[in-house]
Amino acid sequence: MALSSSSNYNGILYPSDRPLLTADNRGFRYGDGLFETLFVGPGGIRLSSYHFDRLVSGMRLLDLDVPPGFAEKIAGEVLTLCEANGSFASGAARVRLAVFRGESSFTGPVDRQPNYIIQSWPLAIAGDADETGLVLGLFPDGRKACDVLANLKSSNYLLYILAAQYARKQGLDECLVLNSRERLADATIASLFYVRDSVFYTPPLSEGVVDGVMRRYLLEALPGAGYTVVEQPVTVPDLMDADEVFLTNAIRGVIWVGAFQGRRFGRRLSAVVDEQLVKTL
Structure with missing residues (x-):
């Protein structure tokens, strides 16, 4: 799959080919995180409430903070990224939202602050x-x-x-x-x-x-x-x-x-x- 032109890392857009994580990131090291794969149209995320209910429940289970208005903030940033990347070229977009813990040691104090990366692509129309x-x-x-x-x-x-x-x-x-x-x-x-x-x-x-x-x-x-x-x-x-x-x-x-x-x-x-x-x- 081709790279999207930009990725959203903690609310800031970066070129998709720019490295964003360090080797000490717990999401990279231990799989300490969650992800959602979203079907997104110009009007919003399909089954949005189901996605964010699952995501927020999972964050709480992993002992990650859920900031007030987190779901609404992310939903808005998903649409902004899709538009910036031209991801609605085929009518809809495929979006990957990853939420993960940042840099902290395995045995040290637990960092409860969620980090996230959003990527988007035009949704390829499958053959029959x-x-x-x-x-x-x-x-x-x-x-x-x-x-x-x-x-x-x-x-x-x-x-x-x-x-x-x-x-x-x-x-x-x-x-x-x-x-x-x-x-x-x-x-x-x-x-x-x-x-x-x-x-x-x-x-x-x-x-x-x-x-x-x-x-x-x-x-x-x-x-x-x-x-x-x-x-x-x-x-x-x-x-x-x-x-x-x-x-x-x-x-x-x-x-x-x-x-x-x-x-x-x-x-x-x-x-x-x-x-x-x-x-x-």
């Missing part, structure tokens, strides 16, 4: 990959913990990075990750749903899944649209017995899965939900 759907695999190494930290959009992303590398080596589009209970958690950059007998299923947060923004939105929106949605643990046999499988994230919305471990899936209700509940946002 939905004609065949994603081909998923299963990452054989590493397991996701089932604790409160597992729900964070954490800068410590090593398990998902390794799963994504495995997917590329295997010629797969995406990879699912297992939790410590040997059940399915989520994909490397998306939450997992499946449909069986017109009922929607997804693993609960207690299964170690990231608290996905689009996942949360659909859990609230599906019942209002007349669909039944159930949060329950999901196993590989559950997925093999599904009628439809799809992934969700804040940028792409609903992403149809065409195949998993040789099993092909249809695309009926997931396409309707995408049109009715996501593309209308």
Whole structure:
């Protein structure tokens, strides 16, 4: 991905190729931080309240200060950066917001002041990959913990990075990750749903899944649209017995899965939900 022309570091715009962090930064050294990936249009951030609710909750869990008006300040700076970078050239922008602890030692006093970097790019318009759907695999190494930290959009992303590398080596589009209970958690950059007998299923947060923004939105929106949605643990046999499988994230919305471990899936209700509940946002 090409660099955006400018990046916002703690409220100041810098050229994107300028180094901003030192080797002592805790976000760099220890993954002591969080990030959000935002779908942004000229009118604002899609599902903004969900993003900032997750971010602020995570900051408090990491014992970072949340200054008064922090969310509103960041939201304004996101739009300013997108406009400065011409990131709305394709109609919408992809933004990465990272919030992290600054420079302090591992054993010394904890610095609670949040630092942040905002980057923006025009949102590339994907081709019609939905004609065949994603081909998923299963990452054989590493397991996701089932604790409160597992729900964070954490800068410590090593398990998902390794799963994504495995997917590329295997010629797969995406990879699912297992939790410590040997059940399915989520994909490397998306939450997992499946449909069986017109009922929607997804693993609960207690299964170690990231608290996905689009996942949360659909859990609230599906019942209002007349669909039944159930949060329950999901196993590989559950997925093999599904009628439809799809992934969700804040940028792409609903992403149809065409195949998993040789099993092909249809695309009926997931396409309707995408049109009715996501593309209308």
